[in-house]
Amino acid sequence: MDKLKIVHNSKFFRKNGQEFCALQEANMSVADGKFVSIIGPSGCGKSTLFNIIAGLLKPSTGQVLLDGENIVGKSGSVGYMLQKDLLLPWRTILDNVILGLEIRGVSKKEARAHALPMLKRYGLKGFESHYPAELSGGMRQRAALLRTLLYDRDVILLDEPFGALDAQTRLFMQSWLLKIWSDFKKTILFVTHDIDEAIFLSDEIYVFSHRPGRIKAKVKVNLPRPRNEEALTQLTFSQLKQELLSMLKVEQEIK
Amino acid sequence: MYGNTEKIAVKQTTAAHLLKNDRAGESVLVEDESQKNRKIRVQVISGQILVGILIIGLWEWLTRLSVLDSYYWSSPGMILATGWKAATQGTLMTDLAYTSGATVIGFLCGTLIGSAIGLSFWWSSIYSKITEPYLIAFNAVPKLALAPVLVIMFGIGFNSKVILAFLMTVIVAAMAAYSGVKNVDKDLEKMLFSLGARKHHVFFKVVIPSSVPWMVSSLKINIALALAGTIVGEFISSKQGIGRMILYAGQVMDLNLVWVGVVVLSFLAIVMYLGTVGLEKWVLKNKNHE
Structure with a gap:
């Protein structure tokens, strides 16, 4: 059964009397435990779709089904991480990571005890009592992702989480994310601009097109797992990249 | 496509070490931020006190010399x-x-x-x-x-x-x-x-x-x-x-x-x-x- 199903989602806005369509008839079905990426030019409705799934925005038409249940307008049903790390600067890393647990009503002490081993295990050992400003971009992003993971939803939305990182850190973070994903068996929806990143991480890639935002292709990635950096130089990889590149190129010519 | 790789040895060093060995006889300048800041602080505070004393002294002096009328001032x-x-x-x-x-x-x-x-x-x-x-x-x-x-x-x-x-x-x-x-x-x-x-x-x-x-x-x-x-x-x-x-x-x-x-x-x-x-x-x- 599909974990997450997006059925006929459209979103129209009206501004200064002019109507425009941010998202047109999006249909997606994501199986449990899959890693699914969404690529497309900016302004293709990716963020609109994510806000709809996260329950922060209501679609004009359609439904979002999580385990068969409609979650339209219900925030907090899925984990959601934005491009900015959004760590609270006045809280230590540990206290930032437990934010979701705290909101759920878990006592601070208990939440800290639960989170500490995770910080140690996933590369933030020794930084738990540091403040966000003292950490590098990659570390902050890791803390933000652990915060989302500790919130413990089956589906996690990642909106360009590595967009602001340099190439080397980005590569490291991708492997780190794959490790976490296989440890926690979550279903991940991942937005990116980076084709390499999408192929390296995903089981399936949805290609979005420019305004009005709609899904124009769904591509399966048949690279074996577990993957490491060597996958980046394989033939299958470059063929897939070629295919996706040409799809996005057509896109730009239309524009 | 393969370039030649030349390894460069890196060794740790301190100012004292440099003086003793490689650069004997030369002076090595070590920037000490905290000492600099301390020095500036002392200068600022003593300057502030000095200005205060100067104003009060001038006030007292001018009234004593009757340049300022001490009835009003x-x-x-x-x-x-x-x-x-x-x-x-x-x-x-x-x-x-x-x-x-x-x-x-x-x-x-x-x-x-x-x-x-x-x-x-x-x-x-x-x-x-x-x-x-x-x-x-x-x-x-x-x-x-x-x-x-x-x-x-x-x-x-x-x-x-x-x-x-x-x-x-x-x-x-x-x-x-x-x-x-x-x-x-x-x-x-x-x-x-x-x-x-x-x-x-x-x-x-x-x-x-x-x-x-x-x-x-x-x-x-x-x-x-x-x-x-x-x-x-x-x-x-x-x-x-x-x-x-x-x-x-x-x-x-x-x-x-x-x-x-x-x-x-x-x-x-x-x-x-x-x-x-x-x-x-x-x-x-x-x-x-x-």
Whole structure:
């Protein structure tokens, strides 16, 4: 059964009397435990779709089904991480990571005890009592992702989480994310601009097109797992990249 | 496509090590930031003290030479003597306690209630937009001009001075907190909602902490405003307080005593200012990680 199903989602806005369509008839079905990426030019409705799934925005038409249940307008049903790390600067890393647990009503002490081993295990050992400003971009992003993971939803939305990182850190973070994903068996929806990143991480890639935002292709990635950096130089990889590149190129010519 | 790789050995080094071995006989310059800062600090503080002594010395000297008329200008020596007499034989100390008490109570109430009003605007943009013009209008009212009314309303005692100090500060505090609320990062709110938060979670975990620097920024202005409110209240009508003492001294032409009052108020203002700076540091202690 599909974990997450997006059925006929459209979103129209009206501004200064002019109507425009941010998202047109999006249909997606994501199986449990899959890693699914969404690529497309900016302004293709990716963020609109994510806000709809996260329950922060209501679609004009359609439904979002999580385990068969409609979650339209219900925030907090899925984990959601934005491009900015959004760590609270006045809280230590540990206290930032437990934010979701705290909101759920878990006592601070208990939440800290639960989170500490995770910080140690996933590369933030020794930084738990540091403040966000003292950490590098990659570390902050890791803390933000652990915060989302500790919130413990089956589906996690990642909106360009590595967009602001340099190439080397980005590569490291991708492997780190794959490790976490296989440890926690979550279903991940991942937005990116980076084709390499999408192929390296995903089981399936949805290609979005420019305004009005709609899904124009769904591509399966048949690279074996577990993957490491060597996958980046394989033939299958470059063929897939070629295919996706040409799809996005057509896109730009239309524009 | 394969280039030649040349490995370069890297060794750790210290200034002392360099001097002993490779660069014997040369001098090695080690930048010491903390020593530099210390030196600047000493220079600044001694400079500040020197300027103070110079001003007071010049004042004393000019009045002694009768360049300045000491009847009007008094002199540091005479102010000290009159002040000492007022403190030991007169009511200077109780007046001081009265004025500072009214100021601090008015300031604290004004800041707390004002901040609460400002923060409450986060809950509803309709409510805040309806209220905002009235807040600005009330801020524009010269509150000191209302002093006679307030003294009649609340009596010539302590209460009317506290109310004046309160009115002087409450709107400034409310506007500062409101600016803080308006500047809360919308994405932080979004992030919290995505973690299943309700509105009160967002308010206590994000809105209040991120507004703190804004609220704190108004403290220094507010303490001076509160003091001005209290003094004006005492000028209008009072049985105690430094303001009353100054008014009384002026009426009996005891200009030395007026100067004592002015100097004491200046010191009170400085002490209170330093107090708010301390309060600010204490409040921001956990916020300085940005």
